[in-house]
Amino acid sequence: MxxxxxxxxxxxxxxxxxxxxxxxxxxxxxxxxxxxxxxxxxxxxxxxxxxxxxxxxxxxxxxxxxxxxxxxxxxxxxxxQDGGRNTIGxxxxxxxxxxxxxxxxxxxxxxxxxxxxxxxxxxxxxxxxxxxxxxxxxxxxxxxxxxxxxxxxxxxxxxxxxxxxxxxxxxxTDLIYTFTVVGVVMLIILYFSSRYFANRSIRPVQEAFTKQKQFIADASHELKTPLAVIGTNTEVLLGNPDDTIRQQSKWLHYIRSETQRMAKLTSDLLYLTEMDDSRTSMIHAPFDISEAVENIMLTMEAVIFEKNVALDYDIQPHLSVHGSSEQIKQVVMILLDNAVKYSGPGGKVTLSLDKQHNEVVLAVSNTGEGIAPEHLTRIFDRFYRTDTSRSRKQGGHGLGLAIARSIVEQHRGRIYAKSVPGESATFYVHLT
Missing domain, CATH: 3.30.450 (Beta-Lactamase)
Known part of the structure; x- marks a missing residue:
């Protein structure tokens, strides 16, 4: 094609x-x-x-x-005539x-x-x-x-x-020959230059098409598992029509859990699609990002305590950025949630927010296995997970970091990760 x-x-x-x-x-x-x-x-x-x-x-x-x-x-x-001058012409x-x-x-x-x-x-x-x-x-x-x-x-x-x-x-006649030679030479040069630029122009389209195919395959795979679970549990319910709801509550809980999982997945996919198509009507305005990050910290305190994870944070007060407060909160939530999940029980999560030069820099770090160098450039891709089986157990779809990157790019910022394998991983967000 x-x-x-x-x-x-x-x-x-x-x-x-x-x-x-x-x-x-x-x-x-x-x-x-x-x-x-x-x-x-x-x-x-x-x-x-x-x-x-x-x-x-x-x-x-x-x-x-x-x-x-x-x-x-x-x-x-x-x-x-006239002294030798030709007067007639x-x-x-x-x-x-x-x-x-x-x-x-x-x-x-x-x-x-x-x-x-x-x-x-x-x-x-x-x-x-x-x-x-x-x-x-x-x-x-x-x-x-x-x-x-x-x-x-x-x-x-x-x-x-x-x-x-x-x-x-x-x-x-020479003009015709010159035009012919120049035309042939120009067409030869144009052919090879056009071929070169055509290959360069098509490459992003080809990469986007490949990613789209992979996206569809990954989304289908993610939806396949909960659908299979729902189908199996439904068959169990239909196979025991005389049982009460209390007796079949376990299967109903499985169905509800997988339904919620599917709802979260489809919601994330829809959100990503809207971000990519720039259809989201974000209202950008200056807001206090220090206050926004503190609110997320308060929301996550219970989860962090329940996971037995230590939290250390340093938030410089009254820092302001231009953008959407709710979306930046979502980015902080995603980064904190991942940090808590992958630090493991007894681990430590560190959050800092300060101003460096003309940028506000958010850093979220966690102890644990870290991220291998070959994964650092791909962890922000959709459905990409460094440990598939472990991520599934933790309920992840591999879309959180993709959403975070999409939001940060909409705010004309930068997001990236650094890691020391076997020790820690740190995610950085730069905003103006």
Whole structure:
């Protein structure tokens, strides 16, 4: 299930990113394409204007020899005036262009005019390409070069102006190749990074799902025992219908005890669920935690005396924290109850409450077997018990410390335990 979830995440992530990159690359390409085409159009217009100006090529093209002087033009350039400065203008130096004049039947008249000398065969092929298309402007490829042309009507026939756009066409082609390479590399990097982050993102979900499954299994196991006891005792009652209630009181007491056990368990589970879902409407306000802890101590005195456990406490008066008084009392009750249970007869429980820096620290310690190091990080998990059989005899479900941790975290505090195996265990609660 989690592998499918990860793969779905990868597919969605890759597809989304691919679409975004495609749109971005397409937008960049279109912008560059429009810019290049606009640039080409402006160059072509300047070239056409230069060839149309009087004195350029002698009006009718002339019988000029390449490299010689003809009609005041040398190498297809207009004559220089004003002390050698070209006042008429020239085709852009970065572009190769030429002009061909034809009659009405598209037959070449005169010599093609160009800044660069080309083969007559090349001129003839260019003219043939333009004439074959039969349009006033167009584009074609000849001998591996890209050319754009415009056709203008004259009194003698036509004037065709050709401009080499190979360099700018290659810019667009290189842009496509660059986008392709960058896109492939980015997708490869994205795949591995997405896979890494997908695994990290799914891991907490997987752990939560595993804990949920374990929680359901543990809850079912806890409920199974009292249900079995209730069922067995009910069968005993039904098997002796003639007995009085007094005679069957033992079985009824068993049923009531297990019913109370189940009620306590379901109540704790419901409370934990409400705490996890943050549905509890806790009213936080400043209260005197010293007084709250003393009240719990008075409540527990009888139980502690009955268990033959010594109690030593040191409570600094008038300490105040912000939170729910009733819930903090519940935490103190849970910690004291556990301390009394696990200290055993003749043991000792120590409680202290004081202020350290900006925090109020509650410490509850008990003598006894202590807690092994491997259990310290897990004792706050639901249904976790270091000694299952012993906890069952004492009536525990392994939910008390989980509830305590949930309450403390709701108060933005900390709870943890330290232990010396075989000697003692101490639980600390830090509140602000």
């Amino acid at each position: 989690f592998k499918q979830l990860r793969n779905r995440f990868l597919i969605v992530n890759l597809a989304t990113t691919s679409i975004i990159m495609l749109v971005a690359f397409a937008a960049i390409y279109i912008i560059n394409y429009i810019d290049v085409r606009s640039d080409i159009g402006m160059d072509l217009r300047r070239v056409v204007e230069n060839y149309e100006k009087p004195g350029f090529g002698g009006g009718g093209g002339g019988d000029r020899q390449p490299g010689g002087m003809g009609d005041g033009i040398e190498d297809g350039m207009p004559p220089l 020239t085709p852009p130096e970065r572009s190769v262009s030429f002009m061909i004049r034809t009659d009405a039947d598209w037959n070449m008249t005169g010599t093609p005019e160009s800044k660069f000398t080309m083969d007559d065969e090349f001129y003839a092929e260019a003219l043939q390409e333009a004439a074959a298309e039969g349009r006033t402007s167009g584009q074609f490829t000849l001998d591996g070069s890209h050319w754009i042309y415009e056709v203008h009507s004259t009194s003698e026939g036509h004037m065709l102006v050709f401009l080499d756009i190979t360099a700018r066409q290659e810019i667009l």
